[in-house]
Amino acid sequence: MIAVFAFIAGGLWGAFLAYRRGGALADMAQHGAACAIALGLVAMIASIVMARFLEV
Numbered sequence: 815m816i817a818v819f820a821f822i823a824g825g826l827w828g829a830f831l832a833y834r835r836g837g838a839l840a841d842m843a844q845h846g847a848a849c850a851i852a853l854g855l856v857a858m859i860a861s862i863v864m865a866r867f868l869e870v
Contacts, residue, residue: 817857824853 828849832842 816861817854820857821850821854825850827853 825846827846829842829846831849832845835841837845
């Protein structure tokens with residue numbers, strides 16, 4: 815669940831960054847996708863590590 819939230823938040827954050835820099839719609843989509851993948855991956859790894867250490 816954490817990874818899904820991070821994926822959505824990363825997409826919104828990336829689109830916002832591209833918008834703030836004056837990017838077109840394609841730039842916002844590309845930045846959003848890249849940030850969503852990056853944050854989703856980090857959150858997935860973090861949730862796996864937490865599950866391994868907390869043995870949930």
